[in-house]
Amino acid sequence: MNMRKSTVIGLALIFVFSSVLVACGSKDASSNGKTLIWGRGADTKSLDPAQVTDGESLKVTKNIYDTLVDYKEENTEVEPGLAESWETSKDQKTWTFHLKKGVKFQDGSDFNAEAVVFNFERWMDKKNPYHKGGEFPYYGYMFGGYKGDKGHVINEVKAVDENTVQFTLKEPQGPFLANIAMPPFAIASPKAIKKDPEGLGKHPVGTGPFTFEKWKKNDTITLKKNKDYWKKGFPKLDKVIFKSMPDNSARFTALQSGEIDVMDGLNPDDAKTVKQNSKLKLSEQQGMNVAYLAFNMDKDTPVKDKKVRQALNYAVDKQSIIKSVYAGLATPAINPMPDSIWGFNKNVKDYSFDLEKAKKLLKEAGYEKGFKLELYAPSDPRPYMPDGRKVAEVIQSDWKKIGVDVKIVSYDWQTYLDRTGKGQHEAALFGWSGDNGDPDNFLYVLLDKDNTRTPDAGNISFYKSDSLHKDLIKAQRSTDKNERTKLYEDAQEIIKDDAPWVPLVHATPGIAYQSYVKNGNFTHPLNNDKLVKMDIQK
Known part of the structure; x- marks a missing residue:
């Protein structure tokens, strides 16, 4: 083979090899179509939507x-x-x-x-x-x-x-x-x-815009376009990859570098950076959610006493939590549901941050010298709580001032769901993002005695009030919105007095995304992450 011929062949091979690399490395190369990568804080529990209550699972199943x-x-x-x-x-x-x-x-x-x-x-x-x-x-x-x-x-x-x-x-x-x-x-x-x-949780089959392709545990779930979807002309994307990235900062770095196209669980402090970057956009969702601290009233601990629960409510500085953890992107929670939902009781007064009142109530309950309590805190970021450990540390510091010694315990998200659903905690930080815009979805699901069934209790306080149950069932069975509103207002007064929770905040979750991502509908109050109309337009 002569030198000139070998040089031409060599250059041709380099060109072919380079072309392959470009095609493999580009997310939207023509061979791959439009692929969107969504960075999120935790993996899915199951792909059978009837078996789950967590947002990370439903985020994927909504699209199948x-x-x-x-x-x-x-x-x-x-x-x-x-x-x-x-x-x-x-x-x-x-x-x-x-x-x-x-x-x-x-x-x-x-x-x-x-x-x-x-x-x-x-x-x-x-x-x-x-x-x-x-x-x-x-x-x-x-x-x-x-x-x-x-x-x-x-x-x-x-x-x-x-x-x-x-x-x-x-x-x-x-x-x-x-x-x-x-x-x-x-x-x-x-x-x-x-x-x-039982296999539906790993190999889902629905009628939705995307079909299941593969699942790499604690890494990615890949969906591909359902070419026979009944809504003609949709979806616009050819492939969607949900990528689990537990660290908020690492996820944000991946967004800035172009490794991912969309991210939720944005650190509130990073919102300013997004606004200053012309290549990125920020959407702030309507805060139809609540972050809360639940006392497990089935455990033989001092929190079985109402005065103790009320004392601990007085000893939580919600404004400090909002400032140090949410960078101001939250409002204090008074009731178990946000005021954006009809039926919210505006006349309920919150427990003020008052350590002296807290000490007085503990003394009346016989705990003047305090006690020890184990507090679960999620290790993975949630839309309603970007950093559970930091929230727990603020509470730990405040409660120490009234003699309550808090031990913070954390687990990965799936273990956390499992243990709290079975009632293995003494107290736990948790939260809820509304599912349907009805007060029933907050008050009945999270606080009625019907929902203390294990191993998937919705009411992880294991709070059982007959008077509350009477109001909630009557409200459920009524089709008169005015009657239902009065019943829910009464229910919130009962809950506030019994104090099975410390309602903490209603968060304004931020979603950051590349400017070429279109039709995301990220501001929907129900965390609407259906991707049927989403598109990539570079």
């Missing part, structure tokens, strides 16, 4: 599955989803849904009324052969338990014909329509469930 009805892009009002229309009886005990025709599950099987019935019977009936893979916690939270339970509100779900499904309730339920729009009640493929009911 659809629900019968959905929330509007701008608010929490309900609009059609897999059901194109519906009507209800005068007493609101019978709801009839007319389903979209021609919709397919991602495994090619038909979506129809029988599929809806199959899913609801799987969730509600513990004797159902496909009631496997977990405890279906959200179903119990929102519908008063399960089939056979005294408070269970759904009497029957039946297929009237192929495209019509009917729900019969034992009692009317005010938030029923808003409830079934929630992502845990998305409809999964009966074919996939029958094949492996």
Whole structure:
């Protein structure tokens, strides 16, 4: 081979090799299409939406599955989803849904009324052969338990014909329509469930805009475009990668370098940096959330005494927490739900930061010399709490001044959920992001005695008040918004006096993203991370 010829071949090989590197290294190269990488603070627990309550799981499942009805892009009002229309009886005990025709599950099987019935019977009936893979916690939270339970509100779900499904309730339920729009009640493929009911959590099959591709635990979940999605022209993205990056600062560095396209869990202090960077944009979500400290009233500790719980409420400096942890991007929480939700009781007065009152109450309760208490703090950032350890340290410092010696304990997010759901904590920092814009979703789910069921308790205070339960059930069964408002206002007064929590803050979570990311709808009050309309336009 002569020198000239070998040189030409060598240059050609270098060109080919360089082209391969460019194609492999670029996220939006033509061979890969439009790929969006979303950086987040923790991994998903399960991809079966009926089995989870955590936002990191539902963030992904929202894009694989659809629900019968959905929330509007701008608010929490309900609009059609897999059901194109519906009507209800005068007493609101019978709801009839007319389903979209021609919709397919991602495994090619038909979506129809029988599929809806199959899913609801799987969730509600513990004797159902496909009631496997977990405890279906959200179903119990929102519908008063399960089939056979005294408070269970759904009497029957039946297929009237192929495209019509009917729900019969034992009692009317005010938030029923808003409830079934929630992502845990998305409809999964009966074919996939029958094949492996427990495997749905690792190999999800819905009707949504993206299909599941792969999951690398504690690293990435990859979804690809559902080319047969029933909403024509969507999704705009070809691939979505959810990347777990527990450290907020490292995640922000990845955003600045272009390694990721979107990040949640932004350190509040970094918001100014985003605003100063022309290549980045910042969205501040409406704060339909609450961060709180829950006292476990089932544990044999001093917090079983109401005076002790009230004392500890007086000894939390919420403004200090907002300043040192949230950089001002939060407001003090008075009640267990934010004032952006109807039914908020504006007349409830918060416990002021008053260490002398706290000491006085501890003395009256017989704990003048204080006591020891173990406090769980999440190690992973959450939208309502960007740094749980720092929040715990502020509280630890304040409580030390009244003689309460706090030991802070942290676990990874999945272990944290497991241990608090089983009631293994003495006290725990936690939070909630609203699911449907109804007061029931905060007060009943988080504080009613019905939801102290383990191993997935929604009420991790294990607070059991008969008077509160009476108000909340009456409010649930009413379809009169004025009546429901009065009942919820009364409920908040009961909760404030009993003090099962220290409501801490309502956060304003920041989402930062590259300027070329379009149609994100990041400000939705329900943390709307559905990516069906999102696009990359460079």
